Amino acid sequence: MNNIKNKKILLYIGILIILLLIFLRFGLYFLKSDGFSGLSMLLPALLLFFNIFTVCTCAFFAAWVYQDCKKRGDDALLWAFIVFIATPFIGLLLYFLRRSETKETCPTCGHKISLKANYCEECGTPVKKEDHNVMVKQETHHLKFIVAGIISMALMLICLMGFMVYASTGNGVNTNITSNKRVWNTGVINMNYNTYIDDIWKLDFKNATAGFVKEQTMTITDADTQLLHADISCGTVPDEATLVLWLVQADVTKFVDVTNLSDPLKYPLDEFENGKIYVRLQINGVENTVSEIYIK
Template identity: 70%
Template sequence: MNHAKKKKLPFYIGILVILLLLFLRFGLYYLKSGGFSGLSMLFPVLLLCFFFFAVCTAAFFAAWVYQDCKKRKADPVLWVVIVFAATPFIGLLIYFLRRPEIKTICPACGRRISVKAKYCEECGTHIEKEENDSMVKEGTHHLKFIVAGIVSMVLMLVCLTGFIVSAAVGKGVNTNVASSERVWNMGVITMEYNTYLDGVWNLDFKSASNGFVEEQNMRITDADTQLLYADISCGKVPDGATLVLWLVQEDVVKSIDVTNLDKPLEYPLHEFENGKVHVRLQINGVENTVSEISIQ
């Protein structure tokens, strides 16, 4: 009994490590993004639950595969890795297509033969049908892993559906470009290059959904003397398309149309306070845009 527990210990430790890495990933994202400002806590909770139940689903199905492999004298560790790497759905499909046949022992010569065999391939001894039936019945082993995996999968799909539906209706998601909280986009941006190094924000992109907002938090250290510099060029501007630069700090909100700048913008910041300011670019149809923004 103790030996069996020791053999299962690495499996349990592996699951614990995966869960800790999952929570660490969310923690790092929380710190990097300044928390989940502008987003209802329902979203990160649903997303975290989705990943949690996804890991549980993979773990339970992998546990069943592990036991099934041991029964079939296959490599259990290899198949567990495949189930985790290929996701439980694809991994299980591959396993069911490739898993070895259950074998039994010939009562006469001791050779391992197929459970479906009527005669031993080695000595020709007739194999009683009752033995085959007993081996087939053993195929329903470890049902608790299968049931737990299915339950986890259902809960995972429920969390994913809740996340998608909530995101689709926009409930609990801040999309107001003039808000002092973070703005979250439901659209997409293509071929984006977005970096912020040494106080300089570089944003290049090919195209984006109408109204898509990219933002960077910058810091004003001397509002009376500092300027916001913006060197922006839009390669393609269809009719009615615009690119708007927003500066937001609590109740102070300023917007500047930077669609067709003939020279770099130098915008005074004396209306703002020293401290953090949201610098945002609202993309309304412009394409092939290159921008460099900084506070100096």
Template identity: 70%
Template sequence: MNDTKNKKLPLFIGIPAVFLLILLRFGLYFLKSDGFSGLSMLLPVLLLCFLIFAFCTSAFFASWVYQDCKKRGDDPALWTTVVFIAAPFFGLLIYFLRRSELKRTCPACGRRISFKANYCEECGIPIENKEENAMMLKQETHHLPLIAAGVISMALMLMCLTGFIVSAAGNGVNTDPASNDRIWNLGVINMNSNSCSDGVWKLEFQSASSGFIKEQDMKIVDADTQMLHADISCKTVPEGATLVLWLVQGDMAQSINVTNLSEPLEYPLNEFENGKIHVRLQINGVKDTVSEISIQERQ
């Protein structure tokens, strides 16, 4: 009894720990990204539910495989790990292709033999318990609650995934550089450095997906006497590539092409109000770019 409790203890500790890690991951991402502004709340909820149901699906099917392995004399720990890690679809497929035949113990020599065998391959004794063999074969589908729970979890997982894709393809993700909400990028950027210290935003990147936007919130203290200072150099500019600087505050949005600046840009801010302003760089194919942007007093 104690051995059984000790074997189940990792499950009781591990499953809640995984759920806590998932929730912690979402919480940290929420704080790092200033919340989910610009992203429909339905998307993170659906994604979280998808991960939870995917975990449950793998856990239920892995539990069934564990019981099935014990019944067939296979290594339950190995196959349970394979099914859980390889995801339920591929893991179960591999298991069903490789699992051993259902066997019983020879009453004479103790060798594991097939339930369908007419005699023992080791000692040659005839096997006459046909009725018992047939009954055991009929009971081959065991632990049906685990299978049912796995199928239900899988259906819910697919529903959440479908809802996530449909929502993301619709209006769930904000990619408008003129929006006052946070921008969510669907691409990637290869950065060397990105920092903001003492009101100076320094960004250096090698390349990025077309349309990728990096942004930094800055503060206007006196719009009538301050200006935006931008020192930007694009070393590699393929044909048709651009780098656009966006200044967004509420309903006010201004864009400036800063692809080929011959000298630092000094842009007046008197059209804006005092307070927070979104400063964005929309990357459209330029590479090997170094930028330094700040809000300064007019000379």
């Protein structure tokens, strides 16, 4: 009994740790991205609750499988873990394909035996068949776990659909390239790498959705003497394709077409103030592009 109780405690602690990790992940991202700048709080909230309800759905169905396994004499903790990790959809499918028949307890030794057995495999005690010929009303056990799992799944899907619809319509998402907030994209980019180390932004991408904006926040320490250095090479430039470099700080916005740079760009920053500045690359059809941008 104590062993079963300890296993339940470990399972509850594991679920709690997963929930805490989800909150920690969002917290770290919040700090790293300047508080979701340029994004309506409804979107991260929907994503957060989607993750929470996903964990709850897995936990409730795993709890039901745990109880069902105990009733059938299977390894309850193992199957509960499989259902929780593999998501209810895959986990439950695997479980029901593998699910063993209901067993009864041998009155002599307590060993779990099949209802179809003529004797106990453990101690050899004969089993009276007349007890199995009586029709017994079958009820779904631990129905509360199934109901809670279905409710959690419904809420999970509602959050996911709400996130997708809200994001696809552009509501609450800043896509204004001249904005003094972070720009968010609804498109995609196929990158080789994107790093910002030692105040040097290196971006290497293969292609991107038309109008995709990739940005990096940099810092100006001496606007009168510093320059923005940009060494950019576009490997493939289809007709009418462009790559535009944007510099945005408060109400000051500057842009330069860097599609066909023959030499590295050195752009003066005397029109800006010391402090944070958004450096953005607007990708309009160029492909196989390598760039290195820094302020010095």
